[in-house]
Amino acid sequence: MPILIKSYNLYRINIPSIIMMNNPDKLLLLGDQAIALGAIHAGISGVYAYPGTPSTEITEYIQDSPLAQERKLHSTWCTNEKTAMEAALGVSYVGGRALVCMKHVGMNVCADAFVNSAITGVNGGIVVLAADDPSMHSSQNEQDSRFYGKFAMIPMLEPSSQQEAYDMMEGAFRLSEEKKLPVLMRITTRMAHSRAAVTVKQNFLEVTRTGRPSVPADWVLLPGNARRRYLEVIEVQPQLMALSESSPYNLYMQGKEKMAEKGIIACGIGYNYVMENFPEGCPYPLLKISQYPLPVEKIAALAASCREILVVEDGQPFVEEQLKGILPSAYQVKGRLSGDLPRTGELNPDNVRLALGMSVTQVYAPAKQVVSRPPALCNGCGHRDVYDALNKVVAEYPDAKIFGDIGCYTLGALPPFRSLASCVDMGASITMAKGAADAGLFPAIAVIGDSTFTHSGMTGLLDAVNDRANITVVISDNLTTAMTGGQDSAGTNKFEAICLGLGVEPEHVRVVVPLPKNMDEITRIIREEIEYNGVSVIIPRRECMQTLNRKLKQKRAEKK
Structure with missing residues (x-):
């Protein structure tokens, strides 16, 4: 049995893999890394993903892999999980293999494309990796992605070890192409973020293409085509059952x-x-x-x-x-x-x-009187200054509500700020603020991060513009996707243009630098935009302290 090493913080170590005992065939890998390496060795053309714990390290491993770089595999981050799934369908259409990665709540975002991908079928193999987060270590719900696979009537794999996670990838792509269906691979946090020894192949596949043309009628889901394809998916179910009965993994x-x-x-x-x-x-x-x-x-x-x-x-x-x-x-x-x-x-x-009816030996007594230490925004974080300014202004409005969103700035709901009235799902801050304003709330303020805005916030802002909703939107821009480790943000240096393109009046797109010395200017602008009867966007922009520190360390290292 492989040993699962609990690595709550070790998985952030920036190493592609660890060679064990100078044996190039055996590596010490996270479950995420084993999946990534297995996909590279299975001949993928690229990985399509949006960062989300516990799936993020899969794409990061492929980004750092010398073999992936040599093969010029696609590995840049997508704007959201739906665009990732749809791009993978494009790869499949031309016969290539694609890996799609997301956490469990990302399955909700890509559900339209995911469920329909079973009806279109695939040409090149598609493996959709869903990393579930039981215990909600970094999530707003517990959700089991296996229900999605059953709903879509596609084959599913659930590795029991890092070795199986690596080994399954080539077979998963082959199964996908043989049955012309996507394959869902489901893991959980502990599989994703624990390490074990994995024996890897030295003779692996080049970038793989099926060489067969796609059938356009399968991909055009007009009702007539969709009804035919749905029957074909039903007819293949006994074959999938037979494969499960004979599977070496069952x-x-x-x-x-x-x-x-x-x-x-x-x-x-x-x-x-x-x-x-x-x-x-x-x-x-x-x-x-x-x-x-x-x-x-x-x-x-x-x-x-x-x-x-x-x-x-x-x-x-x-x-x-x-x-x-x-x-x-x-x-x-x-x-x-x-x-x-x-x-x-x-x-x-x-x-x-x-x-199992066995006793459990308690090795360590539970600690007594330990004060809880909830997470907090980093010292020097620009979000801190945003919340200080917002709290100062909204104190002047008895009915004010600030609707929050998904990101490290969600910590504004906790002490010492206690600013946020809600945080439901990606992009909900803007649409909830709009709905509250529609119902008469004033002022209605939305706080959303830069990556979350391009992920799911833009359409809500368009709704608000079209209805001339009386809301103030704060896009807190720290120039990165900070909560998941500092990945690139899709909208960096584009937010003013996006907001103008969506119809926000130019004089009501305001940019500020969130620093204590600018507090008077920031609070003045917030007041002005709250009092404007329409859609306002304020963009506090200052780089994340963590990514800035990493850049400075790298520059210092390069000078030595």
């Missing part, structure tokens, strides 16, 4: 007894958690599932060998719910729904151990 292991008290279904990384509790081998019959749709025949064989089944799956009760329809109603299925495993949050070896 393994049925017979227990020691002919009829055991319990059996186990372990999905993806859940298999690791089970086996960490049984280093000498699992005594119960066990079905490891890492390829979907569910292998019904293997499930039936497991059920016939035990009196109850415990389902160990990270995320939501995706398999547990389906078992209740596959097995007789009287058959006992345990898992998250039954309360044997926690209903929310990540699994770990300890809560799996408890569900």
Whole structure:
């Protein structure tokens, strides 16, 4: 079994990989890095993604890979997950292979293109990587992307180790091209951000093209074409079921007894958690599932060998719910729904151990009277000055509300600022402010970051302009995508032009430099734009302290 090294901060180490014991065939890789390297070795033409924890390191690895650079693979960041999915469809149309990466909430953004990609089908292979975040380490919800794969009726893979994550990639692209369907690969935070030894190939594929032309009628989803393609997707389902039954990643292991008290279904990384509790081998019959749709025949064989089944799956009760329809109603299925495993949050070896009826040895006593330390904006961050100015002005308006958005500036909801009234999803600040203004709120203020504005905020601003909504929009521009590590922001140095192009009046697009010495100017401008009856945009612009420090360190290193 691979060792999962918990690396809550180590995954930020800026190294493409670590060679183990001078063996070029074995690397110490994050799960994200194993996926990235597997995709490069599978012959992709490029990766299409928007940064989002815990998926970000996949694209960053490809950006830093000498082989990817030599092959000139596409690896620049997309504006959002929908544009990433659609660009990958373009690569597929001309016969190339593409990897699409996002976190689980990004699946919601690309859902239109993703679900329709099953109906268009693919030419070159497409693998969509969804990195789910149970426990919401850096997310606004818990969500299981396997439901998206089932909804779209496409094959799914869920690696149980970094080695499988690497190995699966070539087969995933081949499966995609053989069945002419995209393939969804689903991982979770701990798989993405833990390291393990991975044996890699030295003989890998060049950039791969199918060489076959796309059928235009498959890609033009007029109702007549879509109805035909939908029937074809339905007809391929028995083949996908058969592939799951024979998949090397779906393994049925017979227990020691002919009829055991319990059996186990372990999905993806859940298999690791089970086996960490049984280093000498699992005594119960066990079905490891890492390829979907569910292998019904293997499930039936497991059920016939035990009196109850415990389902160990990270995320939501995706398999547990389906078992209740596959097995007789009287058959006992345990898992998250039954309360044997926690209903929310990540699994770990300890809560799996408890569900197996084993005791847990407490190595360290829980700390007492530890004061919580919530995250905070960095010292010197321009967002701090933005919130100081906003708080000073809105104190003059009893009914004022500031609607927030997704980014490091979301921390403005916490002490010492306590500025934000909401933070729902990417881009919601502008549209919520507009809706509140439509309902009579004054003043209605939206705070959105530079990357989030181009991701999902521009259309909301156009709505506001078209309705002449009485709102003030603050695009807090720190010249990077700071929350996920400082990736390039799609709209850098374009925001004034974008706002003017969307119809904001030129005299109401204002740029300020958020520094304490400019506080009088900033508060004056905020007051002026609040009092303007229409759409105003204020752009406080100052580079993120973290990216600035990295640039300065790099310059100093280059001089030595």
